[in-house]
Amino acid sequence: MPRPHHRLVSTCVGTVTAGLLATGAALAAPDDEPGRGSGTAFGAYLDYGPAGVARIPYLSRWLGGREIRVGHTYLPGDSWAGIEGRVPFLEDWARWRQAKDDRMFVLNVPMQARNEARVPDWQVAQLIRAGAQGEYDRHFRQLAERLVELGVPDTVIVLGWEMNGTTYTHRCGPDPEHWKAYWNRVVNTMRDVPGQRFKFDFTPNRGTDAIPWTACYPGDDVVDVIGMDSYDQGPGRTFDDHISQPYGLQQHVDFAKAHGKPISFPEWGLFRNGDNPEYVRRMLRWIDEHHPLYHTITDYCPHGVWQCKQNPRSSQAFRDALADQGPIVVPTPVVPTPVVPTPVVPTPVVPTPVIPTPVVPTPQIPTPQVPTPQVPTPPVPSPDVTVPAVPTPPVPTPVAPEPEVSVPPVVPPVPTPTPTPVAPEPDPEQSRPARPTPPPSQPPKPQPKPQPKPQPQQPVNGKQWCLPLDFGDWFSKLMGKQSVCIDLGGWGGDSGFWPF
Template identity: 70%
Template sequence: MPGRGRWMAGFCIAAAVAGLPAGGCAHAPAPHGAASAGGSGTGTAIGAYLHYGSPGVDRMRELSRWLGGTELRAGHTYLPGDTWANIEGAPDSLLSWARWRKERSDRLFVLNVPMLEGNEAGVPDERVAELLRAGAQGRYDQHFRRLAERLVGLGLPDTVIVLGWEMNGYDYTHRCRPDPENWKRYWRRIVDAMRSVEGGRFRFDFAPDRGPDAIPWTACYPGDDVVDVMGMDSYDQPPGDTFDEQVTQPYGLQQQVDFAKAHGKRISYPEWGLFRHGDNPEYMRRMLAWIAEHKPLYHSITDYCPHGVWQCSENPRSAQVFREFLAPERDSRRTAPRPRP
């Protein structure tokens, strides 16, 4: 996914286009591979990333109306990776997400959690390796215990934690390539720290980038006992010029499905959407069909330009496909509102 600086910039562009406010441009773990999508819900929870803060909650309702009443059961946001205080769950917007989650028992709250502060600070590999080694030795355990305590205190004990996402890439400080073995040890320490907090039932989602990247994502997999969901971030971009290539390429969509099955995990798509190929209704149609066929725990389209379909007016053909695929009734789609141009 675009990093936090990039996704905030992208959101502000989308908000300007749409006329929307930018908003400040018990110890036992959940069963591994559990079938519930959140609370008592089953099946695939539909979601969208609409804004990192409280405005994202309101836009969930607006997007649902645009889809003719389709229930969006997956609420998705990110913790900023700039400071340890924010990684510990300091943003006030978590209160709004907690209220949203508790309105319905079948909802799922998905939270991307960075593993290191300064997560987009351009830290060199040598320093990343040092930080990963320190994490593997337990130096940062307290930050993740505090996060777990905060989530439990807010009534979000069953949050899906997308920890250290896109770890197989080149950009984030929490990347795996500089020291894969200590990266895996560090992941395990974080999971153990969060599971040690009484009342937590967190599920941990391992979500690499699709395809070959800086390192094969299989080299970063930390173990079945500390992973609950096998995710993947997948945008319409190389590697993979066609959807078929995105499926069949090494470390692509098919390998994700096969790996998850072999390890007894459900899959997810925390981030997906359009990108390098512009308004591509064929990609949108194929990705939605793939999701329908493989039944992930949840999926969350990144809905701002250039990736999205509701807050972005640049992709009208893809927006039509998305809406027709997910809206329950055609009559309701004719009159449903969308963001103002």
């Protein structure tokens, strides 16, 4: 049963043929129904993977229900694994091909890995010679076995396409003779696989390109179809130039006829000249006139006419030529609808990241914890308590003040307790409660304000030495003026110790 999954290319071939007759460009009788009775199958390359198969029925509806008989895709040429057919999308194409007996599966197969890596000519020549010696036979044998296993042993294989150009690593120009020997090895290796019924399509670019494509032709025994890729670009500015130029469309037809081979157009479409409906009409007329085995338009921008909306006039010309007569039920906007919902799915996912945004303020919680280090600041006033704790008065007790003995009778200074700075009595009371607070572990800090202590006044040649005791203003008020006297009477006279 048919499963439209991955490639519009195959179905497009049948549709194009019918359209050619509908345009009237063909030489068919006016009474003939457009597209009926033509042996040409048509399709359009829309995608290499499952999407290409899935789009085939939409293209058919756009053409008024015209049947599309050709499915066209490409094997990746970045590695040998891809060339061996170890890609899952081949299964989708195989199911599409098996759904109807008159369908055709067209598969472009690279002849070298790193096929679009811009490998230099000298290295390409080495790879060609290695292939001619059979070094890559095993890869193509595995591909043939895979296609037979999938149930598509009649695949049309477009091997080493556009070999006369400069784009691909499998190009012919660096060594044409060994390239032809390499082609022979690939074809014979694949034909040796039991159950195969492959058709090998030799498809150059239109025109001379890097080398005349006839110089690369490997021989009638290893070629089943002679194709040509023809886009709206040089060489040649008009479609008539494309026909008459060396190695152009006319020489393609004549060469195939001389070798008894059918022709094909695996790739064609717009390219260098923008929206060009005249090119589309002339190409469809040429196809209808020369009855190729199949043709597939390359339908993506800038080449296409269905998926690419930048070529509206060419799109109308293609549709007028190939669509079944009668109103088209399904409008073109239906085509993108399967693609549109896919991007819509991620949009609801976008708001989900908004949820973590409220989590952002949570890091602001540690910021109020910064002021907590202010707790140790209260211990700062404790140094004030240590001021009275230092009974430094005994320190000045050394006889350092003896030089003042030479001063004449200093009796008047006795009333010098006038350092009545005791007047600020509130200060000692305010500091009183702070006394018990200082922890013993805190080291005493130096007193920034050492107040001058009253110098002891001693009577000249006296035998009693008195020192006033200073315990601070508040303690002096409590205990009164106190002093310590030492009687030096025993040191005088006869002792000989008293100096005065």
